[in-house]
Amino acid sequence: MRKQLFTPNKAVFLPILLFFPLAPLYFLYDKKKLKKIPPGIIFLIRDKLDEVVQLIKPYFLNLSADERQNFVNIEKDLIKYLEVSNNIALGFPELFPSFNNIDDFKDTFNQTMEIWLLIKKTDLILEKLNDIGKLAGYITMESAHSFYQTVKIAARRDYPGTRAIFDELKSVYYAGKPKLKRTRAMKDDKQLLLFETMEPYSN
Numbered sequence: 001m002r003k004q005l006f007t008p009n010k011a012v013f014l015p016i017l018l019f020f021p022l023a024p025l026y027f028l029y030d031k032k033k034l035k036k037i038p039p040g041i042i043f044l045i046r047d048k049l050d051e052v053v054q055l056i057k058p059y060f061l062n063l064s065a066d067e068r069q070n071f072v073n074i075e076k077d078l079i080k081y082l083e084v085s086n087n088i089a090l091g092f093p094e095l096f097p098s099f100n101n102i103d104d105f106k107d108t109f110n111q112t113m114e115i116w117l118l119i120k121k122t123d124l125i126l127e128k129l130n131d132i133g134k135l136a137g138y139i140t141m142e143s144a145h146s147f148y149q150t151v152k153i154a155a156r157r158d159y160p161g162t163r164a165i166f167d168e169l170k171s172v173y174y175a176g177k178p179k180l181k182r183t184r185a186m187k188d189d190k191q192l193l194l195f196e197t198m199e200p201y202s203n
Helices: 010-019 023-033 039-059 065-070 076-091 102-156 162-171
Strands: 185-188 191-194
Touching: 076 102, 102 162
Parallel strands: none
Antiparallel strands: 185 191
16 A cells, blocks of 8 residues: 555645646536446456457467458358358259358358357447446546646645655647547436546646
8 A cells, every 4th residue: 555645735736626626527427427347347258258258268269360361351241152152052052062062051151150140249249348348437537637646736835745746647648639628418307517628748
């Protein structure tokens, strides 16, 4: 646990508090929208994912860079083409070329369809996890920026102990996207809350 290097002083931090008068409104929309996943659920998901990895691990393979580029991606249009080809081949096996094995074709088709369904499910999960992670990370980053600016002002005023803290924060500072525009509107009980446009933080 980090040793507390300084204690807040009202006279010093009053201008800093006034520097962020709209902070509660600034985070209102995102914090209401974010639904936090309980730690117990997170641990359960991780355990289940570990089980899935162990199940599929014996069948892992590594394609070369050229193979990854040249092989087709499993996508909707390909699946439609394969489904039609499979149905016609089953109905007219005599048309299937003799140098190919129709049983092998059916087996690989079934495998492709099964993998396609797994990919769709995992893509949906990844998309939702990314959305949750991006929102949580963005809210956290904004809070971290506020803390960074507070320490920055305190260090500029030579408040005891803050220079070392500011130097540590500055060494890992992450500015995010070039513009952190947060102009938003939200209707709640017929009240319109306008969120101020923020310019990038400078370090």
